[in-house]
Amino acid sequence: MSGAPPPSASSPPRAASLGVLRAYLGPLKWQVTGLAALLLTGTGLSLTLPQLLRRFVDNARLEAGADVGLLARLAGLYIAAAIGVQLLTASATYVGARVGWTATNRLRADLLRHLLSLDMHEHKERTPGEMIERIDGDVTALSNFFSQFAVRVFGAALLLTGAVVMFYLTDLRVGIGITLFVAVTLVAMNRVRKHGVEPTRLERESSARLFGYVEERLAGLDDVRSLGAGEHHLRGFLRVQGEFFRRSTFSWRRRSVVWQLSMALFAAGYVGVLGAAVGLYAAGAITLGTAFLLYQYMSMVEEPIDQLTQQLQDLQKAGASLGRVSELLALRSGLPEGERELPGGPLDLRFEQVGFSYAPGDPEGRAVLHGVSFHLPAGQTLGLLGRTGSGKTTLTRLVSRLYDPTSGQVRLGGVDTRDLRLEGLRTRVAVVTQDVQLFQASVRDNLSFFDPSVSDAEVEAALHEVGLGEWLARLPDGVRTPLPTGSLSAGQAQLLAFARVLLRDPAVVILDEPSSRLDPATEAQLTRAMTRLLSGRTAIVIAHRLDTVARADRILVLGEGRVLEDGARALLAADPRSHYAALLRAGTLAEAEGVLA
Structure with a gap:
């Protein structure tokens, strides 16, 4: 499994990040297309639900008496549409998670392959713990984002657009007001969001340093114990952990501003829509069902923007992780790849x-x-x-x-x-x-480096060749026996x-x-x-x-x-x-x- 070549070291950070996204989401275009179809269908059904509710309310208030059969049909359609929305949402969530994890698993493999290809100068400058955090921590943040991004962000954008269009179809004046409200809300949240990217990047870096510190001390545990340096290293751990805690809390506070701003703006938005609905109904411009309709569509505006708000916080984490992953992929080995092969046979x-x-x-x-x-x-x-x-x-x-x-x-x-x-x-x-x-694995995996193409017979022959035949005979499961490290x-x-x-x-x-x-x-x-x-x-x-x-x-x-x-x-x-x-x-x-x- 080979990935696209990493972006060049001279690429601007944003261009490099977009290159990573294209390289790992591009090959999944058909799954993404299927996901878009699920989201479009689900959004269309979601937008019909308030229309069914309006007809139900207006028919239930008819002075000449409600048509019970019509009400029953409307209720049945509403329930069927609501179930359909849930099924489509669940399917979109599954496909979105599959897309996200497939893309980031490829990224993990290529990132590890790239790290292994770097020369020793790069590995000397970074601790193994930091490398682990780059491969696992940063990519996990991306996988969480990718697996939900299409469903929540793209789906939210579709639902938001559809709800605004419905406001226009219901009343032009309310539609204009909602458009202004949505524009102000999105612009304000986007500006606030940017303030959380750099603190999040610093949080990830301090997390990598924490992993590196722990890994180094565990690797040298025998020396730490024998020299009685446990208390000294514990104080060092508390310093590194303290820095990580301070940066994490600061980063969380900066990201939470997006959510707090969203709450304040929507409190004002609901007051505006409810005031407009009451005023139009009192003036006889709309029916009671249409007033309910406006409230329902306002909740459909709130829900996607609330989803966008949550995803913007994840976007801050993913943006910082994506930048760090792009920087790592942009590193170039000081050992240029040659093209020639060694001749066969013994070599001088x-x-x-x-x-x-x-x-x-x-x-x-x-x-x-x-x-x-x-x-x-x-x-x-x-x-x-x-x-x-x-x-x-x-x-x-x-x-x-x-x-x-x-x-x-x-x-x-x-x-x-x-x-x-x-x-x-x-x-x-x-x-x-x-x-x-x-490795904490079987004898055969330790010798074959987990290569399944190597047979048990070949492993056994190699052990006999080096004089470990008697040792092998004492193992309960032969070459399949687990071999704990240190044994x-x-x-x-x-x-x-x-x-x-x-x-x-x-x-x-x-x-x-x-x-x-x-x-x-x-x-x-x-x-x-x-x-x-x-x-x-x-x-x-x-x-x-x-x-x-x-x-x-x-x-x-x-x-x-x-x-x-x-x-x-x-x-x-x-x-x-x-x-x-x-x-x-x-x-x-x-x-x-x-x-x-």
Whole structure:
């Protein structure tokens, strides 16, 4: 399911918002047409009800005696029309809700897809909680608005127009007065409505900050507890919550002015219509039934304007949300989409004078990599060593194209990664990080990332391949067993991550310190699984322990973003002057920090 391309970042906010509306409501034009037909028919029936009531009242007051049969027929028609109005209104409500939720569900999916396509710079600037609020909170406000907008606003506009026309048909003078009243009311409410848009936007922003604050504290709950910082973070939560409360109440007060103004104007409007009806009836210009008719049509003027008043408050929320969603869709990734595909089979990797800074536009930004060059032949494993902060993880992020190099080229299979389609690249490159993300879902969903096309047999084969066959046999429902987060050891989580990679069968595998938190026995099991995983694949292993790279084909040592050493592992180990040999003599990287200084 693909949506229309998001509006450009240079579009004016209103134009961008209209573009979003066209993109997601446009494909539903036939459902919207059906909805319009329901609303038109319902409005027509609603306008006939006062006419039936007028005839009933006038015939009931005939001095020669009322025609009971006619009165019965009029009453039956009135009841049938009233039931028809209710059925049409219910149908329109259903279709309107279907239109609204279909449009906003597409918007949710496209918004999430767009967020996932943004480069890491954008994700670093926003907390996950804020992103969740943008996707769920803002779009929910839009869905509530869309699902009722057509029924309430369009239907109200039809009913309002029909009621005003009926006033003209009944009495020209009353029709002119009602037209002026409606015009003044709508203009006044629209002007007042605009004052609530900006406070509502600020309310949504403070809500996003609140979500972000809570998400960050929950993510770091272990540290907060262990350091006894609960009271400090609670005070911080109260400050953020207090700001959200103040902005919410202020925004509500500004929006409620619309409703208060509507009440005052309609109090004056009813007095005017009732005064005109009494005066015309006393003068003999209209019948008692027509006087009732005028009152009924005045209620039909009040009802749609009251609906419009309520929707204007929702419009304020939707307008603020639509603006924020449009701003998000207007963001552009700093990673332009390429068009080329990777060649089949094993892939070699080449860095050519690669430099990188996380803040390339900032003259104060310190470069992380400086002129890095090396070549990793297809099917070989590279052990990547270096002190903390030397640029190891940054180097691997350039391979999977989470970032693009500031200078130089990264070539995979002979192709500059900037020329590749991102989806195609990331299908062929798999990364296993130190912290494995597990979901509260079944084992198969955790390994397949919820892909229904992956069979249970494939998942079971992958688990056996990484040495988790006995663990799988103990699960009550096999791969369908729910896997609550936190239920696995660090070693089991890493093995599950290996199984994920095997299911994808990539050409390049990157392991970021896979054995950094494991005991020797678990590390041995992980090493066996790693050997099977890397067989026949091009691989980069960031090592925390030298044993992890003992079977690597090549070694690359980084220091302060520069290549200190690059060569075949066996040759470097045999050269007593090499950095790698010095590390082997020191025993561990932790003891050899000074060697790489």
